[in-house]
């Protein structure tokens with residue numbers, strides 16, 4: 001039970017704390033759960049409920065909660081030197097982190113620009129592409145091709161290349177700089193189309209767009225290897241490789257947004273080359289870089305891209321982009337420790353070992369009522385549900401609520417999920433053990449069954 005003191009805290013949250021994706025209709029009235037402590041793969045709410053953290057914070061708490069080595073690395077750095085301007089000086093931890101990242105990236109992606117998170121990493125990548133083309137004397141080569149359902153962040157430019165329609169309704173976008181390709185989800189392919197035909201069509205979408213707009217106007221293609229918050233959409237095998245080849249043919253840069261897939265989610269430091277067989281021109285990452293213990297992101301640029309605009313070719317230009325907290329020493333210290341622990345404890349091997357169980361238990365859910373699709377890769381998954389046998393507004397309403405209903409049942413049973421409309425997505429801490437993977441899916445299955453019973457009851461009442 002919430003105690004009396006807690007009532008004050010709740011009112012501060014409602015009256016003063018504007019949350020991301022704030023629901024304006026219910027402003028000041030919503031009662032969120034408070035997560036007040038956490039250890040391992042579990043969080044504890046203000047009501048002392050202990051829940052497995054299905055979303056891993058927000059796809060980021062790779063090493064789990066309460067890791068004292070990470071906490072100690074931050075404390076040590078804060079005591080020694082918490083902050084100094086990255087504009088005027090450097091520091092050993094940031095320089096070492098840039099080096100450690102470059103050692104793990106594919107190809108010649110060796111230039112690390114530190115940011116405050118994923119949105120600013122994407123924003124930096126897009127600004128860099130504009131800057132580069134201006135320097136190369138190609139000021140008209142500015143359009144960025146993205147995809148429906150993509151999410152790349154919340155700064156103006158990163159939001160402009162994001163393709164989730166519901167998020168755009170009331171905002172302005174840099175529309176003159178973007179072009180969107182249709183959904184790449186094989187589950188939504190037209191009836192009678194094979195996955196191979198669908199793949200050919202999706203690849204053709206990219207090339208046709210470049211040809212229609214004109215390669216002299218298209219600067220870059222930006223893609224998440226797996227569209228994460230768009231519903232864990234895994235494109236058909238070979239998609240990224242073929243898109244990369246098209247980009248190369250038309251002098252279009254390939255920006256791979258690894259904010260979710262980087263740092264172990266798919267069992268590798270980066271997924272671009274090891275999983276998807278591409279060496280992009282730019283990689284963006286954040287989240288798992290610090291296991292969520294401190295905010296930090298990075299935009300990693302290839303030597304090749306830097307070469308023809310630096311030194312004598314630079315025309316005296318300065319890349320005037322950066323943040324007070326670029327390469328923040330406390331974030332850099334925790335990121336270095338994060339990498340050290342992942343390596344020492346074989347966390348990437350663990351992810352590769354445990355992923356088949358995770359994916360098998362995920363696909364077993366497809367037999368349950370309401371489940372229309374299950375999909376995922378590595379330690380990320382999504383269950384999509386639909387309420388069939390009903391029409392009109394009621395069905396639509398239920399469809400949009402179903403994720404939240406499943407989540408509510410799962411919370412009672414000890415599991416937190418991330419509901420997105422009619423989907424539940426999950427990406428637990430990478431250190432999750434086999435027992436907890438099994439428990440997570442046992443609870444999820446039961447949560448889906450209970451939500452399906454609710455719907456059946458509601459339907460009987462409506463009949």
Ligand SMILES: Cc1ncc(COP(=O)(O)O)c(C=O)c1O
Nearest residue numbers: 117118119151152153224259260
């Ligand atoms: C693929 C991808 N890119 C960028 C972002 C934005 O990252 P941040 O919220 O750290 O700004 C996210 C956030 O979820 C993401 O999933």
